[in-house]
Structures are given as C-alpha cells and as structure tokens.
Amino acid sequence: MKPHIQRLFVLTFVLFIGNKLVLRPWLLETSDSAVLQGLVYSVPNFCEAVMGVIILTNLALYARRSIKALSTISNAMIYNAATLIALIYVITQEYGGHSLGGNNTYDPIDVLASILGLVFINRVIAETGFENRNA
Numbered sequence: 001m002k003p004h005i006q007r008l009f010v011l012t013f014v015l016f017i018g019n020k021l022v023l024r025p026w027l028l029e030t031s032d033s034a035v036l037q038g039l040v041y042s043v044p045n046f047c048e049a050v051m052g053v054i055i056l057t058n059l060a061l062y063a064r065r066s067i068k069a070l071s072t073i074s075n076a077m078i079y080n081a082a083t084l085i086a087l088i089y090v091i092t093q094e095y096g097g098h099s100l101g102g103n104n105t106y107d108p109i110d111v112l113a114s115i116l117g118l119v120f121i122n123r124v125i126a127e128t129g130f131e132n133r134n135a
Helices: 003-030 034-066 075-094 108-128
Strands: none
Touching: 003 034, 003 108, 034 075, 034 108, 075 108
C-alpha cells in the first residue's frame, strides 16, 4: 500500500475516534446548531466509507496476487468493485437491509456522507494508485 493511502487510513481513523470521543460530545454540549450536530453525527459515515474501501481494495489486491484465476483483473476493476461493494453495504444498512454495523436509523445526510466518502476515496485511489509496485 502506498504511504499516502496508509496515512489517509490512519488520519481517517483518528478523525473517526476524535469525532466520537471529543468533537461530538463537546459540540453537543456547547452548540445548538442543528447543522453542526448533523455534521458530527455524519462524520463516521464518511470515515467508514473511506476506511472500508481501503480495506476492501487491499483484500482484493491480495486475493489477486494469491489466486491465479484472478490475475487478469485490472487495478481499475478492483478499485471500482471495492467501492461498489462498500456502496451496496452502506445503502442496504441505511435502508434497513441488515444491521451488521450496529443499530442504524435512516438519515439522508448519513447516506450523503457515505457516498461522498466513497467517491472521495475511489478518486484518490484511481488517480494516485494503491500499491507501490505494479501488481
């Protein structure tokens, strides 16, 4: 995995934890702004989308290296498939198809945050690559 992808994963994880443990409690205690409160409740969706695609991409690239039958699959196909799988997971969770990520209530802003995260990480990976070597 390229260093910038590793840093992005760690930064996103830190944002996720910092939002949950520090920013959200502080903001809910000190602000009545519905917009800001909605934002801190939707940040986890963005973060989960980014981290999920990175994990799925890494797993798919590992599978391609390990399973000869998958060796012809292009990087672009892997990047897009990882994003699509994450999108299906997010949408089915938001609309009550499963509760694998815990209890969830539908919120259109959460869906938007997830989609923004998916598009963001897909574009980063597609534009800059994922691996240090041509695999």
